[in-house]
Amino acid sequence: GAGVSQSPRYKVTKRGQDVALRCDPISGHVSLYWYRQALGQGPEFLTYFNYEAQQDKSGLPNDRFSAERPEGSISTLTIQRTEQRDSAMYRCASSPPEGRGPYNEQFFGPGTRLTVL
Amino acid sequence: KQEVTQIPAALSVPEGENLVLNCSFTDSAIYNLQWFRQDPGKGLTSLLLIQSSQREQTSGRLNASLDKSSGRSTLYIAASQPGDSATYLCAVVWQAGTALIFGKGTTLSVSS
Numbered sequence: 001g002a003g004v005s006q007s008p009r010y011k012v013t014k015r016g017q018d019v020a021l022r023c024d025p026i027s028g029h030v031s032l033y034w035y036r037q038a039l040g041q042g043p044e045f046l047t048y049f050n051y052e053a054q055q056d057k058s059g060l061p062n063d064r065f066s067a068e069r070p071e072g073s074i075s076t077l078t079i080q081r082t083e084q085r086d087s088a089m090y091r092c093a094s095s096p097p098e099g100r101g102p103y104n105e106q107f108f109g110p111g112t113r114l115t116v117l
Numbered sequence: 118k119q120e121v122t123q124i125p126a127a128l129s130v131p132e133g134e135n136l137v138l139n140c141s142f143t144d145s146a147i148y149n150l151q152w153f154r155q156d157p158g159k160g161l162t163s164l165l166l167i168q169s170s171q172r173e174q175t176s177g178r179l180n181a182s183l184d185k186s187s188g189r190s191t192l193y194i195a196a197s198q199p200g201d202s203a204t205y206l207c208a209v210v211w212q213a214g215t216a217l218i219f220g221k222g223t224t225l226s227v228s229s
Binding site: 040042103111 | 121148149151153159160161162163166206208210213214215216217218219220221222
C-alpha cells in the first residue's frame with residue numbers, strides 16, 4: 001500500500017508569495033498531522049485533524065498559516081505572504097483509527113522543502 | 118512544559134559495536150513513545166513504538182526500552198553497521214490522539 005505522499009517535494013518562492021503544500025495520507029487513516037522541521041532540530045507540531053475537523057491549531061506560528069482537510073482525506077497547508085523565516089521542511093503524518101494497530105502510531109511522508117528567497 | 122531531550126547529539130562508532138541512544142522526557146504520564154530514523158533528504162521512518170503499559174519493544178537488531186518512572190527510554194542497536202548511520206529521533210505523545218513532541222535527535226555515524 002502507498003505511504004503518505006506530499007507535494008511538491010521542493011518549493012522555492014519569493015518573499016510575499018502564497019504557497020500551498022499538499023498531503024495525501026495513507027488510505028483509511030483518520031488523523032493527519034502537520035509538522036515543521038528546521039535544520040538540526042526535531043519536527044515541531046503545527047496542527048492536526050481528525051477526519052475533516054481541525055482538532056488543534058495551537059502550533060501554527062501566526063495567522064499567515066492555515067490548514068484544511070475538507071473531505072477528511074487530503075490536506076492543504078497554506079502559508080500566505082511568505083517570509084524567509086518560513087523556510088523549513090514541512091512534514092505531514094497520518095495515523096490509523098483506534099483498533100487498527102497501536103493507537104496514535106504516526107507515519108510520515110517525505111516532506112516538502114520550502115525555501116523563501 | 119512537556120519536553121523531550123536526546124543525548125548525545127552525535128555519536129561515532131566503529132562497525133560491529135553495540136550502542137545505546139538515550140531519550141529523556143519530562144512528565145512521566147505519557148501515552149506512547151516512538152523512535153524514528155531520519156536519513157538526509159528523506160522522510161522519517163518509524164522504528165519502534167512503545168505504549169505506556171509496555172517496558173520494551175524489539176525489531177531485529179533494535180531494542181527500545183521504556184522506564185516511565187525515571188522519564189527515560191533507550192534505543193539499543195546491536196552489531197552496528199554503516200547502513201545504520203542516520204539521525205535517530207525520539208518522540209512522545211502525552212495524550213491519546215495528540216501530536217508527537219520530538220527531541221532534537223542523535224546523529225549516528227558508523228564507520229567500516
